[in-house]
Amino acid sequence: MDSNYTKAGYLTEPFKIFHLRDEHKLNIDFHYHDFHKILIHLHGNVSYCIEGRSYELKEHDIVLVNAGEVHKPILNDDSIYERIIIYVSQQLIDDYVSKGYDLACCFKQAYANQSHVLRLAATKGSRLADTIKGLDSTLRETNEYANELYQKLLFLEFLIQLNRITLHGGIEYINTFSSNKKIVEILDFLNKNLTNRISIDELADKFYMSRYHLMHTFKEETGCTIGSYITTKRLLLARDMIRDGSSVSAACDACGFGSYSSFIRAYRKQFHSTPTNT
Structure with a gap:
């Protein structure tokens, strides 16, 4: 009997951030999460498969995977695969919805454009890039004063900046590399x-x-x-x-x-x- 897809990862907090670096080629099966996933691609020759679509990633691409979407990365060679991954609970998204804004807008815009991968027109020196750098630093500076609160503030700023760029047209929706x-x-x-x-x-x-x-x-x-x-x-x-x-x-x-x-x-x-x- 064929088994169902595997649920991967667990999230007990509103969000969680990882900086992962793999120096050996991985073979990852199709899986899904109970929560939303944001991947910021830093390095590696990687194709990302999501719900029948495959995307060829470039450095600084942002991959958006909705809860329940079946996906997996394909490492095309032995180069280092480095990325920042953020797990986001639906509850956090729901907690920050008002008549004036919706932090899930970037996910909804990507869905409307039939894409899961966002490519910024300008990455270096942008406010979003600085926020990502700051978020990444909180993973190392765990003993700094109010680091947990600071990480949350930076994460909310990341979502706000990402949504602003999405709404103002400063982003490209990547078509599938192959599907x-x-x-x-x-x-x-x-x-x-x-x-x-x-x-x-x-x-x-x-x-x-x-x-x-x-x-x-x-x-x-x-x-x-x-x-x-x-x-x-x-x-x-x-x-x-x-x-x-x-x-x-x-x-x-x-x-x-x-x-x-x-x-x-x-x-x-x-x-x-x-x-x-x-």
């Missing part, structure tokens, strides 16, 4: 129809592909079978519904699971907890 257009269309269709019954034969007919070619190409491009992809996304949707106040049975029915018992088993396997403990 299978048909698979991207299928992924989009699946994500818009998670609550409906979806069969592989119907997908094959809708997108004019043979059943075998569809299944083979989908797994090659996404790292998982169609069934596992749908199950993972439905479970994520069900979990969000339960967190928002829906009953377990209502979430089970709405997300297209055949039976309550199969839903509970799948949920426990995916999240290592029961729906009532979500």
